[in-house]
Amino acid sequence: MVKFTINGKAHSFDGDPAMPLLWYLRDELAMTGTKYGCGMALCGACTVHLDGQAVRSCVTPVSAAGGKKITTIEGVDAERVGRAVQDAWRKLQVVQCGYCQSGQIMTATALLAANKNPSDADIDAAMSGNICRCGTYVRIRAAIHEAARALT
Amino acid sequence: MADDYSSAIENEPSGIVNVSRRRFVQGLGGLALGVYLAPLMMGRASAATRPGHAGFEPNAFVRIGTDDTVTVIAKHIEMGQGSYTGLATLLAEELDADWSRVRVEGAPADVKRYKNLFLGVQGTGGSTAMANSFEQMRKAGATARAMLVSAAARQWKVSPDSLTVSNGVVHHPASGRQARFGQLAVAAAKLPVPQEVRLKDPKDFTLIGKAGLPRKDNTDKTDGRAVFTQDVKLPGMLVAVVAHPPRFGGTVKSVDASKAKAIPGVVAVVPYSGTAHTFAGVAVLAKNTWVAKKGRDALDVQWDDSHAFKLGSDKILAQYRQAAAKPGLIAHQAGDIDAAFAQPAKLIEADYQFPYLAHAAMEPMNCLVRLQGGRCEVWNGEQFQTVDQATIAHQLGLAPEKVSITQLYAGGSFGRRASPFSDYLSEAVAIAQAAGKQGVHAPIKLVWTREEDTRGGYYRPLFFHRARLALDSAGNLVGWHQHLVGQSILAGTPLEGFGVKSGIDATSVEGAAEPYDIPNRRIELSTPRNITVPVLWFRSVGHTHTAFSTETMIDEAAVAAGKDPVEFRRALLAKHPRHWGVLQLAAEKAGWGTKLAPGAAGEKRGRGIAVHESFNSYVAQVAEVTVKPDGSFKVDRVVCAVDCGLAINPDVVKAQMEGGIGFGLAAALHGAITLKDGVVEQSNFHDYPVLRINEMPAVEVHIVRSAEKPTGVGEPGVPPIAPAVANALFAATGRRIRKLPFGDQLKTA
Ligand code: FES
Ligand code: FES
Numbered sequence: 001m002v003k004f005t006i007n008g009k010a011h012s013f014d015g016d017p018a019m020p021l022l023w024y025l026r027d028e029l030a031m032t033g034t035k036y037g038c039g040m041a042l043c044g045a046c047t048v049h050l051d052g053q054a055v056r057s058c059v060t061p062v063s064a065a066g067g068k069k070i071t072t073i074e075g076v077d078a079e080r081v082g083r084a085v086q087d088a089w090r091k092l093q094v095v096q097c098g099y100c101q102s103g104q105i106m107t108a109t110a111l112l113a114a115n116k117n118p119s120d121a122d123i124d125a126a127m128s129g130n131i132c133r134c135g136t137y138v139r140i141r142a143a144i145h146e147a148a149r150a151l152t
Numbered sequence: 153m154a155d156d157y158s159s160a161i162e163n164e165p166s167g168i169v170n171v172s173r174r175r176f177v178q179g180l181g182g183l184a185l186g187v188y189l190a191p192l193m194m195g196r197a198s199a200a201t202r203p204g205h206a207g208f209e210p211n212a213f214v215r216i217g218t219d220d221t222v223t224v225i226a227k228h229i230e231m232g233q234g235s236y237t238g239l240a241t242l243l244a245e246e247l248d249a250d251w252s253r254v255r256v257e258g259a260p261a262d263v264k265r266y267k268n269l270f271l272g273v274q275g276t277g278g279s280t281a282m283a284n285s286f287e288q289m290r291k292a293g294a295t296a297r298a299m300l301v302s303a304a305a306r307q308w309k310v311s312p313d314s315l316t317v318s319n320g321v322v323h324h325p326a327s328g329r330q331a332r333f334g335q336l337a338v339a340a341a342k343l344p345v346p347q348e349v350r351l352k353d354p355k356d357f358t359l360i361g362k363a364g365l366p367r368k369d370n371t372d373k374t375d376g377r378a379v380f381t382q383d384v385k386l387p388g389m390l391v392a393v394v395a396h397p398p399r400f401g402g403t404v405k406s407v408d409a410s411k412a413k414a415i416p417g418v419v420a421v422v423p424y425s426g427t428a429h430t431f432a433g434v435a436v437l438a439k440n441t442w443v444a445k446k447g448r449d450a451l452d453v454q455w456d457d458s459h460a461f462k463l464g465s466d467k468i469l470a471q472y473r474q475a476a477a478k479p480g481l482i483a484h485q486a487g488d489i490d491a492a493f494a495q496p497a498k499l500i501e502a503d504y505q506f507p508y509l510a511h512a513a514m515e516p517m518n519c520l521v522r523l524q525g526g527r528c529e530v531w532n533g534e535q536f537q538t539v540d541q542a543t544i545a546h547q548l549g550l551a552p553e554k555v556s557i558t559q560l561y562a563g564g565s566f567g568r569r570a571s572p573f574s575d576y577l578s579e580a581v582a583i584a585q586a587a588g589k590q591g592v593h594a595p596i597k598l599v600w601t602r603e604e605d606t607r608g609g610y611y612r613p614l615f616f617h618r619a620r621l622a623l624d625s626a627g628n629l630v631g632w633h634q635h636l637v638g639q640s641i642l643a644g645t646p647l648e649g650f651g652v653k654s655g656i657d658a659t660s661v662e663g664a665a666e667p668y669d670i671p672n673r674r675i676e677l678s679t680p681r682n683i684t685v686p687v688l689w690f691r692s693v694g695h696t697h698t699a700f701s702t703e704t705m706i707d708e709a710a711v712a713a714g715k716d717p718v719e720f721r722r723a724l725l726a727k728h729p730r731h732w733g734v735l736q737l738a739a740e741k742a743g744w745g746t747k748l749a750p751g752a753a754g755e756k757r758g759r760g761i762a763v764h765e766s767f768n769s770y771v772a773q774v775a776e777v778t779v780k781p782d783g784s785f786k787v788d789r790v791v792c793a794v795d796c797g798l799a800i801n802p803d804v805v806k807a808q809m810e811g812g813i814g815f816g817l818a819a820a821l822h823g824a825i826t827l828k829d830g831v832v833e834q835s836n837f838h839d840y841p842v843l844r845i846n847e848m849p850a851v852e853v854h855i856v857r858s859a860e861k862p863t864g865v866g867e868p869g870v871p872p873i874a875p876a877v878a879n880a881l882f883a884a885t886g887r888r889i890r891k892l893p894f895g896d897q898l899k900t901a
Contacts, residue, residue: 090374094374132514
């Protein structure tokens with residue numbers, strides 16, 4: 001039995017502990033904001049936070065979440081940084097198809113939680129694991145700066 | 153779009169368990185009448201009679217609820233290109249609606265009401281969504297407005313002319329009376345539909361052309377609530393993860409499913425057959441994706457490759473080279489090409505190679521189907537609704553109206569979800585049928601993993617171009633002879649008639665040598681018939697390769713003539729003011745002709761330009777690059793000018809240019825699908841890299857002010873970027889790149 005919280009709610013899981021967190025969230029809990037894009041930690045679409053750290057849930061077994069706090073896109077607005085990132089995303093109209101954007105927002109939130117005023121180079125370094133095939137990168141950069149401004 | 157999950161849905165007829173009902177209303181109970189441009193269906197409006205949806209449904213495109221909500225029905229898919237926002241803008245403009253109360257819902261598959269007026273089928277492609285809807289959606293809005301005004305006039309016993317409308321409220325300024333749309337909806341629904349309505353003078357537009365109008369999908373896509381095919385779950389649904397044959401055209405010889413079936417949670421193992429255009433394979437069905445994938449990975453399948461395609465990219469290319477050396481079919485001809493090349497003062501010869509490209513949308517291909525009670529229900533984000541409807545109906549032996557399609561968001565597509573053979577949808581149906589024969593009757597959601605998606609074919613075709621240019625002694629470009637070799641996208645498809653004439657597929661040659669005024673010109677095409685790799689349109693289609701050869705060769709010609717590339721083009725564009733307009737604008741904004749700031753020690757910098765028309769829009773881009781001593785390089789900045797006629801949503805236009813540049817750069821820098829003995833060598837983003845944020849240049853977009861009709865923006869941002877960057881790399885290094893992707897070519901000495 002693995003116990004953890006998801007967006008502040010206690011959960012316990014007694015299925016196959018090797019199951020990736022991504023599929024537990026999506027298929028068992030119907031929390032579908034977290035997306036599948038590659039299954040190999042190559043695209044970032046599945047990014048969630050484990051105790052505030054951005055992780056790729058497609059390669060994170062549920063067992064690795066034991067005793068930890070999981071935050072997903074559905075709950076990221078409970079924290080100030082996450083809310084600021086989402087606001088900035090909306091203000092600058094970052095989204096196109098939207099499929100990658102949960103992951104982008106989760107990675108950006110973790111970046112801003114650790115680095116209040118990232119440079120373009122910091123952003124590129126932190127965000128280069130998140131693919132956006134629609135090419136919204138220009139606005140992602142701008143929105144992260146915007147969120148950083150709003151948070152100061 | 154502020155529905156929440158809690159409103160879901162025990163009593164929803166379609167039975168979706170995890171998404172909100174209002175997004176999935178199907179079989180519109182109120183029978184919206186197609187009043188516009190559908191003469192057979194002219195008639196009176198009908199009040200919406202669905203419970204909970206009392207209100208006003210004057211036509212197929214809008215519904216107004218008693219709660220003031222204006223629901224726009226979108227006949228075009230939203231795959232990121234902003235169609236939902238654009239369609240809603242057109243309708244809301246003429247309706248004088250309150251933008252914050254406008255929501256958008258995908259239309260069901262119904263060719264009578266929702267066909268693309270340019271394509272004749274219900275579908276989205278060729279960057280036509282706004283252009284074909286421009287009048288239709290405005291008329292729909294104006295008609296609804298007229299009826300709301302009539303309703304108010306009757307109630308208040310005043311003349312309709314004495315009323316004004318703004319922000320979803322009808323006013324009678326003389327008396328100060330006013331009513332919201334929702335208060336008038338029921339009365340309006342009882343009125344006859346006016347046959348003639350006046351549209352606004354463009355100078356009175358308040359939403360069309362407005363900067364910063366919020367996208368309609370902005371909120372849902374930032375909080376994880378937007379629903380894609382990948383996200384839909386029906387009661388009892390099974391997920392299908394599949395094994396495909398390693399080669400196109402392979403079939404299943406035998407399956408040992410014992411290991412897969414031993415995995416707890418695997419419900420069934422289902423071999424299914426394909427067609428000439430769809431995969432055969434073996435599906436593992438389970439309640440969750442991970443179990444289904446584990447089951448698939450545990451399968452032991454023997455494939456029959458006896459009829460499969462077995463050539464490699466090298467062999468294909470060698471064949472194309474040979475074909476280019478022989479005469480092809482003549483696609484365009486002007487002047488006397490032989491005379492032009494008899495004694496040229498300068499001759500430029502160049503060969504170009506373009507690999508297969510996978511669309512690699514972030515949402516891999518998938519499709520949910522339910523076969524039940526002599527019907528087939530489909531949930532999908534797809535570009536060709538009524539083509540798919542017809543294909544599936546044929547496959548199942550059903551009448552088309554027995555196949556319903558619920559249109560969802562697509563997580564990108566770039567052409568991949570516009571499949572003339574409905575390949576992945578048909579595959580989902582085939583699996584559901586085969587499962588039914590095993591006694592497994594359940595909704596089936598086929599999900600391709602990234603690996604199936606990358607190897608799934610329907611690529612941008614591999615192309616080879618051979619070109620020669622002749623300049624006279626004054627440096628005038630007097631001869632252009634180009635031979636293109638590559639597979640036809642349209643030949644053999646149900647859409648062949650749209651674009652194949654006398655053996656020439658227009659999508660193979662579109663944009664070649666265009667639009668330059670060259671007195672002697674010949675464009676030839678060879679279309680190999682023995683190469684049967686599935687190919688498809690890929691964002692900007694033929695322009696993906698023709699713009700590259702055209703715009704880099706023009707650059708070469710300018711250099712050979714000793715002229716500035718912009719000035720050189722000017723003379724050849726005298727009859728093409730819109731090309732020249734964007735070219736000039738991009739050049740000016742980029743500071744063309746000024747010196748670039750130098751790079752660090754040992755770095756070389758360069759600037760390159762390209763202009764191209766596609767889908768009736770004109771785009772020019774200036775790229776600035778920095779090349780390091782080791783030959784690696786970075787695109788620092790791109791300045792883009794676009795003339796797409798009237799810009800309905802300037803912010804969406806900008807976003808499409810930015811995204812088009814990113815998408816085009818991915819292909820330019822990295823994109824290549826290669827075959828070895830018929831087997832695709834790539835599988836996921838490690839070996840099929842796409843653009844990442846650290847490679848994305850700063851982008852500046854300038855929109856030409858225009859009163860022309862709106863034209864496409866989804867695709868036209870793509871073609872100029874690769875040649876602009878190649879020209880910039882030449883300016884920096886003196887080296888020409890003619891083989892795509894660029895990869896490490898500048899690293900080799
Ligand atoms: S799905 Fe996890 S990184 Fe791509
Ligand atoms: S918005 Fe489409 S993949 Fe990022």
